[in-house]
Amino acid sequence: MLKQIFKQLWYYRRGNAWLFIEMTLIAAASWFLVNAVWPGIYRTHLPDGYEAEGVYAVTLDRLGVGQSGYRPEMDTPEHISEDFHRIGNALREMSEIQDAAPVGATLPGLNYSNYNQAVITDTASKAYVQYAYHIREAGASDLQLLQYRQVWPQGAPIEDLPNTVIITEDLAQMLFPGENPVGRRLSQFSNYAAYNWRISGVIAPVKIEKDKEYRSFVMYAGADIVALDKGMSVVWIFRLAPGVDGEAFIQQAKKTWREDLAFGNWRVASVSALESNLESTVNDTFMWRALFVFLLVCILIGVASFAWLRTQERRGETGVRRAMGGPVGSIVLQQLAEVWILFLISLIVGLVIVINVLVIGKIDFCATALYAGYLNDVVIDSLPVLFEPVRHFLAVAGITAAVLFVVVTLSTIVPVLGALRESPADVLKDE
Numbered sequence: 223m224l225k226q227i228f229k230q231l232w233y234y235r236r237g238n239a240w241l242f243i244e245m246t247l248i249a250a251a252s253w254f255l256v257n258a259v260w261p262g263i264y265r266t267h268l269p270d271g272y273e274a275e276g277v278y279a280v281t282l283d284r285l286g287v288g289q290s291g292y293r294p295e296m297d298t299p300e301h302i303s304e305d306f307h308r309i310g311n312a313l314r315e316m317s318e319i320q321d322a323a324p325v326g327a328t329l330p331g332l333n334y335s336n337y338n339q340a341v342i343t344d345t346a347s348k349a350y351v352q353y354a355y356h357i358r359e360a361g362a363s364d365l366q367l368l369q370y371r372q373v374w375p376q377g378a379p380i381e382d383l384p385n386t387v388i389i390t391e392d393l394a395q396m397l398f399p400g401e402n403p404v405g406r407r408l409s410q411f412s413n414y415a416a417y418n419w420r421i422s423g424v425i426a427p428v429k430i431e432k433d434k435e436y437r438s439f440v441m442y443a444g445a446d447i448v449a450l451d452k453g454m455s456v457v458w459i460f461r462l463a464p465g466v467d468g469e470a471f472i473q474q475a476k477k478t479w480r481e482d483l484a485f486g487n488w489r490v491a492s493v494s495a496l497e498s499n500l501e502s503t504v505n506d507t508f509m510w511r512a513l514f515v516f517l518l519v520c521i522l523i524g525v526a527s528f529a530w531l532r533t534q535e536r537r538g539e540t541g542v543r544r545a546m547g548g549p550v551g552s553i554v555l556q557q558l559a560e561v562w563i564l565f566l567i568s569l570i571v572g573l574v575i576v577i578n579v580l581v582i583g584k585i586d587f588c589a590t591a592l593y594a595g596y597l598n599d600v601v602i603d604s605l606p607v608l609f610e611p612v613r614h615f616l617a618v619a620g621i622t623a624a625v626l627f628v629v630v631t632l633s634t635i636v637p638v639l640g641a642l643r644e645s646p647a648d649v650l651k652d653e
Contacts, residue, residue, distance in 0.1 A: 241561075242568050249572025249626060250579075256625070257587055257618045261608055262433045270330070271390070271428035271436070273369040274496040278472060279332055280458040280479070281494075282309070285487040296486035303448040305486030306456065312483055313460050318471050322460035323364035324447045326357035330430045330439075331500040332457065351396055352596050353389075353438035354430055357450045360384040360443035367461050371426035374404050380423030384445040387419040392427045392600040393438035427601065432500050435608070436601050459496065468495070561634045565626065573619055580615075588614050 284302070285292040296305065306324070313322040358364055361382050372380065373391045380388060387408070394403045409418040419442065427436035444450045462468050472493055479490040580587055588609050602609045607617050 242564050245565055245568035245626070245630070246572045246575070249569045249622065250575045252622045252626060253573065253576045253618055256622050260618060260621055264608065265429075265435065266433045268429065268436075269426075270432065270500070271371060271426045271439075272330070274331055274500055276468070277368060277459055277461050277496040278468075279329070279494055279496055279499070280309070280313070280460070281327070281332075281455070281491045282306075282457065283489045283491040285489060291484070291489075292487060299449070301486050302488075303446055305488050306448050308485045309483050309488060309490075310458050312485075313458060318463055318466045320461045320463040321363050321367050322458055323362040323367050324359050324456055325362070325364050325459055326447065326450070327455035327457050328354070328356040329457070329459070329496075330354075330356075330428055331496045351393065351438060351598055353393055353440050354428075354596075356439065356441045357447060357456075358441050358443050359447035360386070360445060362447075364459060367459065370428075372423060373426060374402055374424035382422060382443060384443060385419060386422035386443050388423040388425055388441040388443070389421055390427050390436070390439040391424055392436060392598055392604070393440070394421075394424045395600045396438070396598045427604070435597055435605065437596050438598055438601075558631065558634055561630050562627075565630050569623055569626065576619075577615075587611070 287294070296302075310322050310324055313319050365380065365382065365388075370388075374394070389403070397403065397408075398406060403421045403424060406421050407418060408421070422443075425439075428439040429435070430437050430439075442450075447456050450456075462471065472495070475493045479493065483490050579585070588611055606613045608614060
């Protein structure tokens with residue numbers, strides 16, 4: 223049959239040549255379109271390092287001089303902290319709420335730029351590792367509430383005390399490769415007193431945004447989170463109890479909590495789902511991705527239409543073979559084999575064109591979606607499908623090949639089956 227397939231390819235060489243050229247160009251163009259869309263989708267489906275589903279954030283306002291309801295006698299550091307914690311106590315007393323904890327607004331999902339600091343790893347060369355900085359209150363239940371994935375210490379709880387930090391595994395591997403960093407201090411890498419924090423625990427890598435890479439992350443714990451607030455704002459997060467209608471509960475909270483949870487000069491500003499905040503950045507990039515998907519669909523429709531037309535032109539041949547007793551399976555398989563061979567050759571040529579464009583144009587097709595300075599080598603090494611050029615190229619090529627294969631197969635098999643359902647006599651009569 224293989225010999226017959228190549229004879230047929232040569233016999234219809236003019237039409238096949240146009241189909242080959244079109245599929246080659248579409249294979250090359252599709253690679254770039256898939257590469258523009260797929261990495262973001264891949265990142266979105268990577269674990270965030272914590273569990274945001276079912277967690278809500280309560281952002282707060284603090285009344286100032288001249289505002290209605292402002293009480294100057296409650297504007298002392300002691301009253302500000304006391305009233306802030308009274309809000310949390312009120313949340314915990316609600317039967318619909320499983321638990322609540324105070325955190326800084328630097329929590330992933332609430333602040334996408336985050337608050338950036340750096341660890342000086344070599345004062346002579348001024349080398350440093352950047353990380354996202356987050357404040358929390360020592361002993362608070364946010365670690366359990368957000369279900370961070372603990373790495374160190376193993377088999378024991380994290381010693382959650384004031385002036386300690388919890389760091390992510392990628393930062394730990396960068397600073398203390400192959401070691402258990404619990405009990406060590408960041409100050410060994412710098413003379414700055416600000417880094418004299420003791421590491422009390424290590425958690426799995428954390429993503430600040432769903433469609434970005436993991437970032438080195440440091441959580442600093444203080445005795446009173448309100449005292450740590452230096453323009454970064456503090457919020458309450460809570461998790462609803464099982465079985466609670468979240469949408470109805472939050473809608474009611476938005477209507478009543480500004481009055482019901484008013485303590486001192488604190489007022490509830492908003493209540494929102496942490497998961498929706500994380501998804502919002504993905505939605506913000508939806509339009510440009512949709513444009514690339516639209517372009518990809520358009521060119522796929524083009525190759526499908528041409529392949530369909532080429533198969534329809536051979537309707538007479540299909541009728542003749544059917545009239546002469548040709549088996550259905552053999553007819554379908556031969557025409558599929560012909561288009562598959564054309565597809566395979568055009569895909570190879572198309573990918574060769576892509577490689578030349580990338581090499582000649584010096585295109586960094588593995589570029590990250592974050593500033594390179596935010597990512598350490600451990601993160602890059604852990605995501606070879608995004609950062610290792612050969613694997614990245616092959617992953618995108620594989621997706622492109624799979625999509626094109628499905629398109630050319632369907633656009634061939636559907637019209638062939640349609641022709642086979644017709645009466646051979648009617649086909650021959652039309653011819």
